[in-house]
Amino acid sequence: MFELNKLVRENVLRLTPYSCARDEFEGTYGIFMDANENPYGTLNRYPDPYQKELKKRISEVKSIPFRNIFLGNGSDEIIDLCFRIFCNPGSDKAMIFPPTYGMYEVSAAVNDIHVIKVPLTSGFRIDLKSAEKYLHDDKLKLIFICSPNNPTGNVMDSHDVGYLIKNFHGIVVIDEAYSDFSTEQSFAKLVNRYGNLVVMQTFSKALGLAAARVGMAFTSPEIVSLFNKIKPPYNISTINQKAALARLDQAEETSLLVREIIDERERMRDEIGKFGFVEKIFPSDANFLLMKVNNANDLYQYLVSRNIIIRNRSSVIENCIRITVGKKSENEELIKELKGYTELHRGPGECPSESPQMGGL
Numbered sequence: 001m002f003e004l005n006k007l008v009r010e011n012v013l014r015l016t017p018y019s020c021a022r023d024e025f026e027g028t029y030g031i032f033m034d035a036n037e038n039p040y041g042t043l044n045r046y047p048d049p050y051q052k053e054l055k056k057r058i059s060e061v062k063s064i065p066f067r068n069i070f071l072g073n074g075s076d077e078i079i080d081l082c083f084r085i086f087c088n089p090g091s092d093k094a095m096i097f098p099p100t101y102g103m104y105e106v107s108a109a110v111n112d113i114h115v116i117k118v119p120l121t122s123g124f125r126i127d128l129k130s131a132e133k134y135l136h137d138d139k140l141k142l143i144f145i146c147s148p149n150n151p152t153g154n155v156m157d158s159h160d161v162g163y164l165i166k167n168f169h170g171i172v173v174i175d176e177a178y179s180d181f182s183t184e185q186s187f188a189k190l191v192n193r194y195g196n197l198v199v200m201q202t203f204s205k206a207l208g209l210a211a212a213r214v215g216m217a218f219t220s221p222e223i224v225s226l227f228n229k230i231k232p233p234y235n236i237s238t239i240n241q242k243a244a245l246a247r248l249d250q251a252e253e254t255s256l257l258v259r260e261i262i263d264e265r266e267r268m269r270d271e272i273g274k275f276g277f278v279e280k281i282f283p284s285d286a287n288f289l290l291m292k293v294n295n296a297n298d299l300y301q302y303l304v305s306r307n308i309i310i311r312n313r314s315s316v317i318e319n320c321i322r323i324t325v326g327k328k329s330e331n332e333e334l335i336k337e338l339k340g341y342t343e344l345h346r347g348p349g350e351c352p353s354e355s356p357q358m359g360g361l
Contacts, residue, residue: 002169002196004222007086007141012230020233022049047238050228054241057248058216067221068191070228073235075177075200075215076103078227079144082198083111085226086141086171094142095134097126099151099316101175104144116140124152124282126160132167141170148178151313151322153284155184165194171223173198180206180258181265182285188218195220205287206258207247212240261287265325271335272323275342279319288324296321299341306337 005013021035038044051071059066072078087094089112096104097120108115118131126145134140143164147156165172174187176199188199198219203209214236217227247254269289273281277299280292293299296319300312311322325331 004195004220007170008226009085009088012085012226015229017229018233020046020049022046022233043238045238047234047236047241049233049235051236051241054214054236054244057245061248061251062188062218064188064191064218068218068224070217070219070224071236072215072217072227072231074204074213075175075202075217076107077231077235078198078200078215078217079103079107079173080110081227081231082142082171082173083107083113084230087111087113089113091139093137093140094144095131095140096144097131097146097149099149099313100144100146101150101177104146113142114139120149120152124149124154126156126164128160128163131164135164135168140168143168143170143172144175145172146175146177147184148176148182148285150178150286151288151290151311151316151320153178153282153286153288153290155182155285158184161187165190165197168196171196171198173200175200177202177205178286181262181287184285191218191220195222198223203244203247206261207244207254208257209240209243209247212243214240214244260328261325264328264331265289268323268325268331268335272338275338277342277345288322290317290320290322292317292320295319302341302344303334303337306340308334308337 025034032045035046037046055066055069055071058064058069070078072081083094086092093114093116094104094108095116095118098117099120105115116134118127118134121127145156145161145164147161148154149156161174174197176186176188179186179201186199187197188201191197191199198217201216201218203212203214203216265284265287269281269284272278272289272291277294278291279294282290284290290313296312296314299321300310303310310324313320313322323334326334
């Protein structure tokens with residue numbers, strides 16, 4: 001049975017949180033002489049520590065109750081808070097499914113938490129049989145699932161994810177940073193059904209506000225309260241809150257840009273798939289393509305020398321590169337340089353290679 005208080009670190013339960021000036025007065029109008037701010041200027045006041053206006057708008061857009069929303073300084077803050085609330089340094093554990101987003105492991109190391117790695121299958125799926133044997137370990141407090149996954153691009157099977165949520169008595173964190181580029185259903189609507197579920201989304205990808213650092217967590221009101229208890233008082237600036245609000249009011253533009261990115265992703269898949277040095281292009285539900293090539297290090301260096309920066313993922317998946325979908329003009333420039341790379345590596349009198357098989361895992 002899931003019991004939240006048994007998962008929370010004792011010191012966090014005992015903690016009396018810092019009370020800032022805006023905790024004691026919740027109004028919006030008055031002569032403010034309570035927070036030692038400079039009375040002059042346009043950015044002289046501290047931001048709303050609980051981002052109430054922004055959360056209200058997110059609640060309307062996402063159809064998720066206000067009480068179920070927490071906002072962090074990027075999703076990375078939310079990841080770190082999960083470790084700090086639920087995991088005792090030096091003794092507790094977290095589970096990840098590599099290859100996946102690297103910050104789960106980095107944040108675990110910062111917080112001195114042991115990481116159980118259950119590698120994805122050859123088809124980049126969760127290996128439930130291998131994961132299941134750890135689910136009743138009392139020291140395992142967190143499971144991180146990235147879906148669509150970075151760097152593989154695929155959505156995890158909903159039945160596998162559902163099984164882990166239902167059968168694990170710790171916290172399941174689902175990272176849906178790329179969900180806007182997928183047709184699969186979000187898990188966010190299930191947070192009131194499962195008290196151990198945290199679903200993260202972000203303003204950094206489809207909403208185009210990577211510089212603003214605004215991450216969203218949808219979870220139970222009790223976990224929201226714990227996040228608020230230990231976060232820095234003013235973790236999201238007024239400037240960034242306003243930027244996020246403005247972006248939410250541009251829903252039609254966002255939708256068109258997401259559609260354009262998806263169309264470009266599929267066009268790039270077709271075009272890049274014609275090159276002989278590409279061995280496989282993996283299916284993608286994100287705004288990037290992962291592909292296996294015959295020499296990832298060489299291709300990476302070639303493109304960098306032409307001021308095209310991709311991601312070399314050979315350190316986690318042999319000879320694989322990850323290419324983010326850019327503007328159409330940028331994608332055209334990439335394809336042009338890939339043609340040049342092909343010419344450079346083609347022997348005298350050699351004909352172009354047949355295009356690789358695409359779509360299969």
